[in-house]
Amino acid sequence: xxxxxxxxxxxxxxxxxxxxxxxxxxxxxxxxxxxxxxxxxxxxxxxxxxxxxxxxxxxxxxxxxxxxxxxxxxxxxxxxxxxxxxxxxxxxxxxxxxxxxxxxxxxxxxxxxxxxxxxxxxxxxxxxxxxxxxxxxxxxxxx
Numbered sequence: 001x002x003x004x005x006x007x008x009x010x011x012x013x014x015x016x017x018x019x020x021x022x023x024x025x026x027x028x029x030x031x032x033x034x035x036x037x038x039x040x041x042x043x044x045x046x047x048x049x050x051x052x053x054x055x056x057x058x059x060x061x062x063x064x065x066x067x068x069x070x071x072x073x074x075x076x077x078x079x080x081x082x083x084x085x086x087x088x089x090x091x092x093x094x095x096x097x098x099x100x101x102x103x104x105x106x107x108x109x110x111x112x113x114x115x116x117x118x119x120x121x122x123x124x125x126x127x128x129x130x131x132x133x134x135x136x137x138x139x140x141x142x143x
Contacts, residue, residue, distance in 0.1 A: 006127070006131045007131055009071075010124045012070030012071050013120070016047075016071045019047055020073075020117045021117050021118070023046070024114045026045060027103075027110050028111075030042040030103060030105070031105045031110075033103060034091070034101060034103075041083045041101045042103040043103065044078070044081075044103065047076055048073070048074045049071050050072060051069045051072075052069055052070040052071055079104055083103060084101075084103070084104060086100050087099055087100075
């Protein structure tokens with residue numbers, strides 16, 4: 001793999017992890033939202049990744065030499081699980097039995113996912129920096 005391909009793969013991963021971080025942030029920001037625009041409580045969202053081609057010529061080259069491809073977000077899915085039912089008869093959205101439908105967002109899982117996404121982002125930044133250092137060293141060879 002050449003230097004530019006390495007940079008493109010890392011850049012695609014950085015974009016994908018940024019989308020993942022934004023989705024996790026949205027989940028955390030709406031952890032207590034009982035009335036979403038779609039009706040009912042907010043539903044947890046998750047990012048699904050897939051491998052990404054880097055254009056036709058690079059796709060052809062990758063197929064012939066087994067080069068790694070980049071990554072992209074294929075879709076963002078909503079969790080269709082049931083909401084958490086919390087007893088709070090004083091809440092304005094409580095049902096007749098005093099229960100409120102809260103979002104199905106687990107704070108601990110979201111923080112763990114955020115740390116994982118942050119670590120993946122940092123690893124890709126380190127890869128870009130290493131690739132840049134190698135390119136600069138390669139330019140010094142001719143001096």
